[in-house]
Amino acid sequence: MKEFLRTKGFKMTPQRELIFRSFFELGEHVSVDELYDKVRDLDQSIGYSTVWRNLKLICKVGLAEEVNLGDGITRYDRVTKVPHGHLFCLSCKKLEEFPVEQLVGILAQTAGDRDFSPEHFKIEIHGLCNDCQNKAIDENNNGADDE
Amino acid sequence: MKEFLRTKGFKMTPQRELIFRSFFELGEHVSVDELYDKVRDLDQSIGYSTVWRNLKLICKVGLAEEVNLGDGITRYDRVTKVPHGHLFCLSCKKLEEFPVEQLVGILAQTAGDRDFSPEHFKIEIHGLCNDCQNKAIDENNNGADDE
DNA sequence: TTGAAAATGAAAGTCGATTTCATTTAGGCG
DNA sequence: CGCCTAAATGAAATCGACTTTCATTTTCAA
Known part of the structure; x- marks a missing residue:
């Protein structure tokens, strides 16, 4: 994964590692808040915006995409x-x-x-x-x- | 239309009349802002929240429904x-x-x-x-x- | 090792949707 | 016709999810 990101010009950090891993452990259709909660359980110091930005990054590199069901919550769906x-x-x-x-x-x-x-x-x-x-x-x- | 609303417990007002009429004159998929602009051209004094509430009312009585395309703007689609x-x-x-x-x-x-x-x-x-x-x-x- | 680019965390900002509240109005009733 | 209550209105405040800003820290290629 580190290599994969590097080839696209992104760096690996401990926070990113944890966030990516947590995202893929949760099922499909994860919301920022859900992921933030899970990540927070593992590392109290990670900020909400970091989780959010990494979720966006996961989409940008093509591993997930946003799903909008019209209830005001953006979910992130693993690309299968x-x-x-x-x-x-x-x-x-x-x-x-x-x-x-x-x-x-x-x-x-x-x-x-x-x-x-x-x-x-x-x-x-x-x-x-x-x-x-x-x-x-x-x-x-x-x-x-x-x- | 006045009768139709009365049977459902709603009153008719000049503002409502104008808003309903404008909504049905605009095509499909109208946003609050679009409707507000149109209504404003006809009556400067009508407030945004009145337009919004009447759009919701149009949905409640079954004449339209919300459409959410995921771009953050709620549109209202006439029920056909x-x-x-x-x-x-x-x-x-x-x-x-x-x-x-x-x-x-x-x-x-x-x-x-x-x-x-x-x-x-x-x-x-x-x-x-x-x-x-x-x-x-x-x-x-x-x-x-x-x- | 070092420096530029990227990433982070906290806080502030954005923006559409929704609610509050004081006031006005519709319309049923006598 | 007037009265009265529920409904409606307009302005402003609030909400809440998302996004950006900014000062600081970290990564990693040279």
Whole structure:
């Protein structure tokens, strides 16, 4: 990793090492705050802006990309081989993935037909995950019938 | 429209009337600032927060919905009969639409397979529109070859 | 070893979205 | 018609995530 960064003109530091490692240990779709919390557990002295800047760096060197679900929080998604879409639970904010090869094919064609040069496809399903659907049902059974 | 709002417990005011009308006169994907500018041309005295609140109201009563393209600006998209995706130009920010019936069918199935209750589908292609591709080419031909 | 370029941490700044609060207005009711 | 209460308004303050600034420290190639 040190070599990889050096070839791109960046230096390695203990903070960066820790931040990169933590990022890849956390799952997908990490927010700055989540990463900052994790990093802070390991080194109290690392600043928020350092975490933020390194997350940006991870994107710049092509290892992750920003995901914006419209809830005001930018998440950072590891770049993986396989393109995927997101199932975003509006209630608990959990994010699941699903494969989208077929869809991306259709979208690429759509773009081509319109002389639009696609850089990135975004396919999301917003709704309620199974857990939150069940919770909603429970609440209806137990709660008062207000509103 | 006044009746429509009354049945939902909202009152009609001159400001609201003007804001609603302006919103529907502007095309799709209107931002608060765009609407505020237009409304301001017609009535200098209307405040930003009133425009914002009425835009939210338009969403609440189901006539529009928020669109977030990840550029930090919330746009408001009139709810239309036909579901559509967005072609978003990363350079000039222009937004085009394209039909997505077929895709939505596939996505609904995907959601169903996973016991996910979909509320909303988001299908976007981010990239460069034809104009901006050409601009980029022009710049390469004329400009210096600085990295 | 050394010096320029890059990185860091704390704090301040940015900017769109949202809320607060004092005041005004709409519209149902007698 | 006037009255009254809930809703609406406008200005200003606040929020909160993101981004930048700046003084200082660190990396690493020569």
